[in-house]
Amino acid sequence: MKPLITLAALTLITASGATHTHAQTPGLNLANAGYTASDPASAARAFEAALAAGGLSDAQARGVRLALSDALGQTGETSGRVAALAPLATEASYAVQSRLAYALDAAKRPTEAATAYAAAAQDAPTPQARVDMLRGRVFALSNLSQGAETLATVQKLATEQGLNRDDAINLAYISVKFSDDRLAQGFFARADTLQPLAGDVALDAAYSAQRVKDREATARYLKRSLDGEESGDPARRYQVRRGLADLSRRAGASASLFYDDTGSQSARVPGAGSGNLQVGTEAYFRPLGYNNGRPVDVFFRAFETLDSRRGDPTGSETVQGWIGARIKPFAGQNLILEGSRLVSIGDRALDDWMVRAAWSTSSGLDLHPGIAASRMHQIYVDVAHLTRANATFAVVDGRIGRSYQPGGGSLILAPFVGATLSWDSGLAREAALGVGPGVWFRLWTRQDRYRAPQSYIDVALQYRVRLAGDRRAEGLFGNVSFTY
Numbered sequence: 288m289k290p291l292i293t294l295a296a297l298t299l300i301t302a303s304g305a306t307h308t309h310a311q312t313p314g315l316n317l318a319n320a321g322y323t324a325s326d327p328a329s330a331a332r333a334f335e336a337a338l339a340a341g342g343l344s345d346a347q348a349r350g351v352r353l354a355l356s357d358a359l360g361q362t363g364e365t366s367g368r369v370a371a372l373a374p375l376a377t378e379a380s381y382a383v384q385s386r387l388a389y390a391l392d393a394a395k396r397p398t399e400a401a402t403a404y405a406a407a408a409q410d411a412p413t414p415q416a417r418v419d420m421l422r423g424r425v426f427a428l429s430n431l432s433q434g435a436e437t438l439a440t441v442q443k444l445a446t447e448q449g450l451n452r453d454d455a456i457n458l459a460y461i462s463v464k465f466s467d468d469r470l471a472q473g474f475f476a477r478a479d480t481l482q483p484l485a486g487d488v489a490l491d492a493a494y495s496a497q498r499v500k501d502r503e504a505t506a507r508y509l510k511r512s513l514d515g516e517e518s519g520d521p522a523r524r525y526q527v528r529r530g531l532a533d534l535s536r537r538a539g540a541s542a543s544l545f546y547d548d549t550g551s552q553s554a555r556v557p558g559a560g561s562g563n564l565q566v567g568t569e570a571y572f573r574p575l576g577y578n579n580g581r582p583v584d585v586f587f588r589a590f591e592t593l594d595s596r597r598g599d600p601t602g603s604e605t606v607q608g609w610i611g612a613r614i615k616p617f618a619g620q621n622l623i624l625e626g627s628r629l630v631s632i633g634d635r636a637l638d639d640w641m642v643r644a645a646w647s648t649s650s651g652l653d654l655h656p657g658i659a660a661s662r663m664h665q666i667y668v669d670v671a672h673l674t675r676a677n678a679t680f681a682v683v684d685g686r687i688g689r690s691y692q693p694g695g696g697s698l699i700l701a702p703f704v705g706a707t708l709s710w711d712s713g714l715a716r717e718a719a720l721g722v723g724p725g726v727w728f729r730l731w732t733r734q735d736r737y738r739a740p741q742s743y744i745d746v747a748l749q750y751r752v753r754l755a756g757d758r759r760a761e762g763l764f765g766n767v768s769f770t771y
Contacts, residue, residue: 355371388400629641
């Protein structure tokens with residue numbers, strides 16, 4: 288049977304194999320064989336007939352198989368492409384291996400496709416062709432969840448010049464998928480230079496930068512995610528702004544005023560003495576910044592008793608100082624470990640060492656755009672030990688209620704019911720448990736376009752009934768505080 292393709296066309300097919308750059312582009316000008324590029328199915332049938340007829344030299348058969356693969360690629364046929372190239376699979380040339388890689392990829396055979404992409408990259412005729420093959424190998428390996436090999440190939444692309452913005456973003460996400468955020472940051476930065484990142488991509492780039500503790504990049508990408516998104520989800524925008532506020536905090540201060548009816552242990556901070564009315568202040572600095580949600584604080588605090596109906600010491604002679612450091616070791620848990628030196632500023636104060644651990648969880652006390660009311664709860668646990676005095680203090684305070692944002696502003700009103708269990712090893716009756724209703728006001732302040740409010744004023748008032756233990760658990764308790 289006479290082949291259905293002319294010798295002139297075969298010559299063109301054979302020549303085309305050396306210039307192939309993409310398996311989706313026919314390697315033959317099909318018009319020379321009596322067909323048009325708009326009719327790849329007819330071309331494929333012609334090439335198949337030529338192979339079936341036989342009588343072709345090895346070079347001619349090779350050219351027909353390459354052209355057949357291209358034509359089948361245009362028709363979307365996958366298994367036929369692989370079959371057409373199978374007799375050439377051992378040839379290491381770019382012309383064969385690139386086509387084979389694309390065909391295997393389309394046939395959802397990523398293991399074999401990854402191998403073909405690697406072989407094609409070795410023989411790539413141009414830098415851009417090499418990039419195309421390495422990129423194809425990356426995605427094939429990624430689909431196989433072969434992290435080490437995927438990242439090794441991604442690393443090869445880090446210095447290639449032929450990547451466009453979408454390539455860089457995709458490679459960044461693959462690097463994140465396999466837990467290499469430092470590699471991802473290079474690709475995010477590369478995409479950002481081509482066109483500034485925005486929206487979800489900028490947000491993901493920020494979280495990646497945060498994991499490698501790149502504070503500057505984290506802040507930049509968080510701000511980019513907010514720019515031009517004024518019409519986006521208000522709750523999500525607020526959480527991004529809250530993240531920027533936390534990230535930007537390098538220092539802080541607070542001042543508190545405590546009152547209770549019994550005056551036996553007003554302050555939550557052990558070592559602060561007794562009295563019905565006490566005032567305290569603290570200032571701290573974060574030498575490592577936010578530290579990816581694990582800040583380290585160096586602090587100084589002082590407390591003074593202002594009034595005591597029981598005749599306890601008051602005034603400047605009661606001023607108790609602390610110098611210490613604390614760490615939040617886990618980003619996802621509000622656990623604080625503290626060590627400090629108590630310094631006797633007043634004559635009635637102590638010189639001692641204190642170790643302390645505190646844990647808390649809460650909801651409903653931050654602002655919630657678009658939500659007028661929500662459930663409120665807080666659990667606070669604090670345990671401390673004075674080494675020289677050999678005294679242990681502990682408090683467990685739980686509150687549950689509802690929080691309201693009147694007018695959607697910066698004020699939170701939260702009526703609650705709470706229970707407090709305290710322990711003091713230095714008292715005759717060590718434990719005390721009280722429960723009762725209360726109300727909590729919190730006014731948030733100091734915010735801007737990019738940062739959520741960073742400071743707040745708290746006013747809380749509660750009346751407790753003693754359920755067990757010492758009488759210090761009952762009465763009226765209140766505090767006013769400002770946290771900067």
